[in-house]
Amino acid sequence: MDNKNNIATVIGTGYVGVTTSAILANAGYKVYALDISEDRLQALREGRSFFYEEGMNPLIKRAVDEKNLIPTSSYSDGVPESSFVFSCVGTPDNPDGSSNLKYIFNAAQETAKYIKPGTVYIQKSTVPVGTGRQVVETFKDKDVSYVSNPEFLREGTALFDTLFFDRIVVGGNDKKAVEKVLDLYREVEKVRENIAKLAGIKAKDIKGSYIATNLDSAELIKVTANAFLALKISFANSIAKLADKTEADVVEVMDAVGADARIGRAFLNAGRGYGGGCFPKDVSGLISSSLSHSVDMPIMVAASQINDEMASYIADKAEQTLGGLNGKKIAVLGLAFKAGTSDSRKSPGIKLANILHESGAEVSAHDPEANAEAKEMLSSQITLKDSAEEACKNAEAVFITTDWPQFKNLGFKALSEQMAGKLIVDCMNCLDISAVKDAGLVYIGVGRD
Ligand SMILES: NC(=O)c1ccc[n+]([C@@H]2O[C@H](COP(=O)([O-])OP(=O)(O)OC[C@H]3O[C@@H](n4cnc5c(N)ncnc54)[C@H](O)[C@@H]3O)[C@@H](O)[C@H]2O)c1
Known part of the structure; x- marks a missing residue:
């Protein structure tokens, strides 16, 4: 367990950070879960998540009891010994709709004070395309690799989505670092049934893909995927308004439209x-x-x-x-x-x-x-x-x-x-x-x- 490559820090214990920490800590990693929110850290110390998510609490409880999941508010605790640092901080919108990136830069700057050479900094937060090329400047002269690894989990099925993923995307200009992170996920995949069992969630026999891209592509993949899903919902709502003026039933319409494999049924929900x-x-x-x-x-x-x-x-x-x-x-x-x-x-x-x-x-x-x-x-x-x-x-x-x-x-x-x-x-x-x-x-x- 105390293999030096098996130590990670997860910055931000929100929906994404808690899920990432819980899974890594149950897959053989020692994980420092780092946040500035005392309430969220306290929930973890008590062996639970601050939010409701099926299966999450048993994973947290076991990992905290076994000291594989260590909640902390200090960057100096875990970052110096971590081989992987995951950034899962929030990227809320500014009043003008643009992305507020202050947590992204702040987390990187704090990490840069303690990070050891050879570490991979993994950006899981959703950021506008081109952000990584700016964040990476924080680590110049540090011999640190930076990759974008956008998160696709859905709240409500967060553990399932992470364990039985459709695809894992890792993008970066350092190909060795990209492979290192893909390998980390391949290792997790080997034990995913055990983790699912502990969480009490049903396993599924699906083979997701591992996708390596360049840095900008990885960032754009995430926002494009969410934008397209939002588009499908608003498209369905436009058709629903027309259906309301007629005797058509939008659910019947979308069931038949979505049966076309080129279109697909998912998210055509008015x-x-x-x-x-x-x-x-x-x-x-x-x-x-x-x-x-x-x-x-x-x-x-x-x-x-x-x-x-x-x-x-x-x-x-x-x-x-x-x-x-x-x-x-x-x-x-x-x-x-x-x-x-x-x-x-x-x-x-x-x-x-x-x-x-x-x-x-x-x-x-x-x-x-x-x-x-x-x-x-x-x-x-x-x-x-x-x-x-x-x-x-x-x-x-x-x-x-x-x-x-x-x-x-x-x-x-x-x-x-x-x-x-x-x-x-x-x-x-x-x-x-x-x-x-x-x-x-x-x-x-x-x-x-
Ligand atoms: N929630 C989802 O379903 C989901 C899915 C996919 C991607 N994402 C993306 O992942 C990112 C995180 O989302 P979330 O919903 O988990 O956010 P969240 O707001 O629930 O959690 C972010 C956490 O980061 C902490 N934080 C902020 N600055 C920090 C710092 N400098 N050091 C340490 N901790 C810090 C906050 O206190 C907070 O607990 C966002 O970019 C989001 O768009 C979210």
């Missing part, structure tokens, strides 16, 4: 639009970084505008069905930005709840994992409830804003008896329409009803 800590800022970051190279990106500007309008579009559709929102008692189910996580950053459910409240509705809200995190982003007059049943009691309309399994499988007959009204607004197009209608309820979705 609904309340994308949110979270990645898509909105990655799209605005791409638009901004393109402009800095004098390249217009109107396609992404349109995708972003369409996305921004979806919550109001759904509220308007419900308002027409209800004959007004003012004074109506409404339940909003789903405050995390997606199912399977407690992450509520830029959550469409929160946005919708606030819009309904601003329109005069009396709003109750519930999420199985995200109530605590959502609280400060919700208007103070919105009431948070501990269960879906409590939120829906006497409601005239129920909005399903996140497709948690427990919301998809609500007992609609019982729900219909608890509600004062009849309207179910399926903001994710995730419900079985006939189950809703058979319970005597009225269904509207986005591009279907």
Whole structure:
């Protein structure tokens, strides 16, 4: 275990850093998990993650107990003995939509004070293309290699995505360093079934690809992938608006369109639009970084505008069905930005709840994992409830804003008896329409009803 090549530092213990640390520490690495947030470090010391993610806590607990995962706030603890330093710090958006890179440069500058020659600095954070060529300057005269290794995990399936990956991309101008990092992942792949077992997640027999690129390509691969997924969602929403004016059902449409292998079904999902800590800022970051190279990106500007309008579009559709929102008692189910996580950053459910409240509705809200995190982003007059049943009691309309399994499988007959009204607004197009209608309820979705 104390093989000197098996020591790593992971900077930033957010969603990406915790997942990276937990997996490496259970794959035979000694990992220093470094953060400036005392709360996040304390959670790790207690053997748990600060966020909800299936399977994560058993991995953290074992690694912390066995001292393979060492939470620390000090760069001087782990960096001097690490062969690999992973940067997983946040890259939030600035008010103008561009990427705020201050954490990226700060982490590199602090690391440069302690890093030993021969170490590989691995940028996992999502950055605009060309960033690495600037960051690498921090390490000049240090004999340190710099690679971009963008992260593709999805919150809610973070461990699965990392262990049973579609592709691992490593880009850099030092080919030996790129191979070293690819080899590290090949070693992890050898023990991935054991790690999955410990986490209690189902293994899958898939062979992902290992892709070596140059530095700029790796950076651009990540933002391009997210931009394209965002584009598919906004495209589906554009078609949904047309479907709403006709008798077409957008889900039937996309099922058939997506059956064409050239197109693919994934992410052609109409609904309340994308949110979270990645898509909105990655799209605005791409638009901004393109402009800095004098390249217009109107396609992404349109995708972003369409996305921004979806919550109001759904509220308007419900308002027409209800004959007004003012004074109506409404339940909003789903405050995390997606199912399977407690992450509520830029959550469409929160946005919708606030819009309904601003329109005069009396709003109750519930999420199985995200109530605590959502609280400060919700208007103070919105009431948070501990269960879906409590939120829906006497409601005239129920909005399903996140497709948690427990919301998809609500007992609609019982729900219909608890509600004062009849309207179910399926903001994710995730419900079985006939189950809703058979319970005597009225269904509207986005591009279907
Ligand atoms: N969350 C995701 O699903 C996801 C998926 C793929 C890629 N990414 C990208 O990965 C990066 C990290 O995302 P995240 O969601 O984990 O972010 P996050 O905001 O949850 O975590 C970032 C962490 O970095 C810490 N930090 C900031 N500056 C630091 C410093 N100088 N030293 C030590 N710690 C520092 C913060 O305190 C925070 O805990 C972002 O660029 C994001 O776009 C995220």
